[in-house]
Amino acid sequence: MAIRKVCGIETEYGIVVRGADNNPVTASSLLINAYVNATSKKIGWDFEDETPANDARGFNLHDVFPPDVESSLVNAVLPNGARYYVDHAHPEIALPEVTDALDVVRWDRAADEIIRESMTHANRILGDGAEVVVYKNNSDGKGNSYGCHENYLMSRETPFGRIASHITPHFVTRQIFCGAGKVGCEEPNRHPEDVPFQLSQRADFFEEEIGLETTLKRPIVNTRDEPHCDPQKYRRLHVIVGDANMSEVATYLKVGTTLIVLAMIEDDQVGDDLLLASPVSAIRQVSHDPTLDTTVRMRDGRRATALDVQWGLLELARKYEQTHGLDSVGAEVGADVLVRWEQVLEGLERDPASVGHWVDWVAKQRLVDGFRERHDLAPGSPKLKAIDLQYHDLRAERCLARRVGLDTLVSDADVASAMTEPPSTTRAYFRGRCLQKFPDDIVAANWDSMVFDVGRDPLRRVPMMEPLRGTADHVGSLIDECDTAAELLERLGQ
Amino acid sequence: MAERTQRQKPTGDRENDVVQDAAPATSESGEKLKTEIDDLLDEIDEVLETNAEDFVKSYVQKGGQ
Numbered sequence: 001m002a003i004r005k006v007c008g009i010e011t012e013y014g015i016v017v018r019g020a021d022n023n024p025v026t027a028s029s030l031l032i033n034a035y036v037n038a039t040s041k042k043i044g045w046d047f048e049d050e051t052p053a054n055d056a057r058g059f060n061l062h063d064v065f066p067p068d069v070e071s072s073l074v075n076a077v078l079p080n081g082a083r084y085y086v087d088h089a090h091p092e093i094a095l096p097e098v099t100d101a102l103d104v105v106r107w108d109r110a111a112d113e114i115i116r117e118s119m120t121h122a123n124r125i126l127g128d129g130a131e132v133v134v135y136k137n138n139s140d141g142k143g144n145s146y147g148c149h150e151n152y153l154m155s156r157e158t159p160f161g162r163i164a165s166h167i168t169p170h171f172v173t174r175q176i177f178c179g180a181g182k183v184g185c186e187e188p189n190r191h192p193e194d195v196p197f198q199l200s201q202r203a204d205f206f207e208e209e210i211g212l213e214t215t216l217k218r219p220i221v222n223t224r225d226e227p228h229c230d231p232q233k234y235r236r237l238h239v240i241v242g243d244a245n246m247s248e249v250a251t252y253l254k255v256g257t258t259l260i261v262l263a264m265i266e267d268d269q270v271g272d273d274l275l276l277a278s279p280v281s282a283i284r285q286v287s288h289d290p291t292l293d294t295t296v297r298m299r300d301g302r303r304a305t306a307l308d309v310q311w312g313l314l315e316l317a318r319k320y321e322q323t324h325g326l327d328s329v330g331a332e333v334g335a336d337v338l339v340r341w342e343q344v345l346e347g348l349e350r351d352p353a354s355v356g357h358w359v360d361w362v363a364k365q366r367l368v369d370g371f372r373e374r375h376d377l378a379p380g381s382p383k384l385k386a387i388d389l390q391y392h393d394l395r396a397e398r399c400l401a402r403r404v405g406l407d408t409l410v411s412d413a414d415v416a417s418a419m420t421e422p423p424s425t426t427r428a429y430f431r432g433r434c435l436q437k438f439p440d441d442i443v444a445a446n447w448d449s450m451v452f453d454v455g456r457d458p459l460r461r462v463p464m465m466e467p468l469r470g471t472a473d474h475v476g477s478l479i480d481e482c483d484t485a486a487e488l489l490e491r492l493g494q
Numbered sequence: 495m496a497e498r499t500q501r502q503k504p505t506g507d508r509e510n511d512v513v514q515d516a517a518p519a520t521s522e523s524g525e526k527l528k529t530e531i532d533d534l535l536d537e538i539d540e541v542l543e544t545n546a547e548d549f550v551k552s553y554v555q556k557g558g559q
Contacts, residue, residue: 012558024556089556141550146558214559240559370531371538386546387538389553403537405530 002263002328003234006153006426006467007101007255009108010094011244012087012146013115014137014392019130024089027122027132029074031091032084034121035114036076043435045075045083046444046451049228055212056160056225056235077445079420079435080110081428088215090146091115091134096428097447097467100330101256101337103423105248106410110418112136115394117419136244137392138201141385143186145205147214148244150255152237153229153467158266163237164210164221166270170261170313171220171241172283173306175200176292177344178254180243181361183368183388184380187284195288196379197368199361201243203287209279214240220279228447230465237262241283246392246401248409249358253344256337259329261313264320266328274312275299290365292348307349314341356404363404364391430470433479434488441485454486460494 017027036042075085081096093111098104115134122132139145154163179199184192186204198204211219224238225231239258245251264270275298276282282296286306295303304312317338320326326334340358347355356362368384377383391400422432431445443451443459452460464470482488543549 014553014555016553088558090558135553140553140555142554144555144557146555149559215557366531367534367538370535374535382547382550383542385550386543389550390542398541400538400541403534 001324002266003153003155004099004327004468005259005263005329006097006099007104007259008095008097008151009104009148009251009255010083010092010151011108011111011136011148012090012092012138013244013394014135014140014146015089015091016133016135017126017130018133019128020126025086028086028089028091030125031115031118031122031132031134032074032076032086034125035118036078036084038121039117040079040435041439043077043439043442044444045077045085046446046449049446049448051226052224053212054225056223077431077435078114079422079432080107080418081422081432081435082107082111082114083446084114088146091118096422096432097426098423098428099425099468100333101252101259102330102333102409103425104255105252106414106418107423108251109248109410109415112394113415113419116396119395133398134394135389135392136246136394137180137389138243139182139186139205141182141184141186141192141389143188145186145202145218147202147240148242149214150239150242150258152239152259152262153227154235154237154262155266156231156233156235158235160223160235162268163262163265164223165272165275166265167237167258167261168209168220168279169274169276169309170258171239172276172279172296173286173309173313174254174257175203175243175283175287176306176310176348177355177359178242178245178250179203179287179359179361180245180250181364181388181391183385185288193380197290197365198287199290200283200287202241203283206241206280206283220283229467234467243360244392245360246399247358247360247363247406249340249344249407250360252409253337253340253358256329256333257313257317257341260317260320260326260334260337263324263326263328264316267320267324269320269324270313270316272299274309276309277301290352290361292352307345310341310345314338314345317341357407360391360401360406363401363406364388367391367400367404424472424476425468427464427467427470429472430464430475430479433475434485437479437482438485438488452485452489454484454489460489462489462492462494 015024015027083094095107180201182198182201185195205218207217208219210221212223222238222240227234227236277297277299285294352362393399422428441452443453448464450462
């Protein structure tokens with residue numbers, strides 16, 4: 001049976017400084033430090049167990065592949081269990097681990113609010129009318145991309161080859177409902193105006209079907225094998241192919257449908273019927289056609305639209321719900337994902353404009369087309385690209401995505417509490433509660449351990465190799481009852 | 495695949511059901527939708543970065559993951 005899924009998202013945000021030195025590394029550091037200093041005691045990240053050069057296909061590239069963890073840069077862990085840090089000249093937030101798609105949406109929205117609050121604090125420090133502005137997008141329109149990665153816990157027993165081949169059709173075609181939309185084309189050797197508008201921010205940047213890279217020659221399936229938990233039992237599928245979404249329903253569907261397809265893969269219920277002949281060219285063909293009429297070649301020689309492939313996956317998922325149930329992805333949320341998955345495909349098939357309240361690219365295209373017609377602009381006008389960029393502007397008063405009538409799934413109150421409270425259903429609960437209650441006794445934290453200093457030598461590392469232990473059910477009352485970190489460690493048998 | 499091909503071309507009846515069930519946006523009159531878009535475009539005229547060309551040109555990011 002598919003294992004209970006744990007998942008999360010890590011987003012690299014775009015960043016610009018106006019009226020002061022526009023150095024993205026300095027600006028990102030300022031942003032994070034301003035937030036952390038204003039809101040909590042700064043607790044650093046612990047790099048002891050980071051192994052980003054391990055490959056799921058069974059080798060590691062440490063010798064030829066520089067580690068992309070820059071430990072000298074700002075790195076903090078927040079009381080909601082998230083990691084907030086500078087990565088590759090971008091501020092990045094990795095959400096705390098959660099167990100269903102709705103909680104991903106909740107903590108993802110909290111991350112955006114944390115960025116907004118960070119901008120306020122940073123601008124106070126900058127003064128003189130200077131400001132730092134953060135964008136939740138994945139491309140600057142000039143060939144530079146930065147990622148929004150998803151992570152999914154999977155059983156080590158599932159062969160990686162099966163995961164890679166059976167998830168690829170979903171990764172190529174899910175962009176029809178979770179693409180964030182883009183004005184212009186950034187595919188190498190093509191003119192920006194060759195594609196006036198496309199579904200995805202990221203599709204132009206994928207050059208391989210499978211591989212370890214994340215910054216060059218990006219692969220549709222990334223092989224980084226760094227589970228951040230017991231490597232004998234688990235793997236973490238690190239997904240780099242998606243866009244950052246402004247629409248809550250798009251994030252929900254992106255993660256929710258992927259969780260279900262991955263559960264089906266673990267139970268070997270996907271099969272080879274939906275395999276594509278050329279996934280790399282298909283991902284661009286699909287992205288480049290907002291009419292959704294384009295067909296791509298399947299491995300068996302048929303041609304199919306992205307909608308055909310999605311209908312095929314949904315049909316398998318419906319059967320899977322009957323035969324296996326959806327407990328592994330959260331039964332209630334999983335069932336709701338299936339309903340909305342069908343609704344979004346029906347809407348896209350009938351008239352994409354009908355799902356503009358759910359799908360980012362549809363909402364953005366409506367703005368871009370409406371503005372172009374009103375002002376009689378030529379395709380390629382910088383004003384259209386400005387609308388694209390400003391759709392993702394996280395300043396509340398400038399953000400265009402906030403004005404297009406997108407449906408919401410999570411209340412503002414739930415988002416506000418998720419800025420400081422960890423999820424209750426994973427080890428993020430233990431991490432977050434300890435950071436709240438014993439900040440002075442914690443030296444460092446990372447995904448799978450925490451290091452305490454309770455005044456006696458040596459420092460004590462508490463391993464957290466099981467993502468589903470350390471939940472509110474397991475340790476909630478224990479943490480409540482302990483007045484000191486020393487007492488907690490003693491009762492944990494540390 | 496035959497089943498799937500049929501499924502992506504629903505019958506007229508099914509399509510009508512779907513319109514009522516799944517897509518509240520289409521139950522609005524075209525006129526209302528147009529007013530909404532006009533209002534939205536008025537707003538964009540107000541909040542769009544004043545010098546779009548400079549803004550777009552200066553939006554340069556370092557490549558990330």
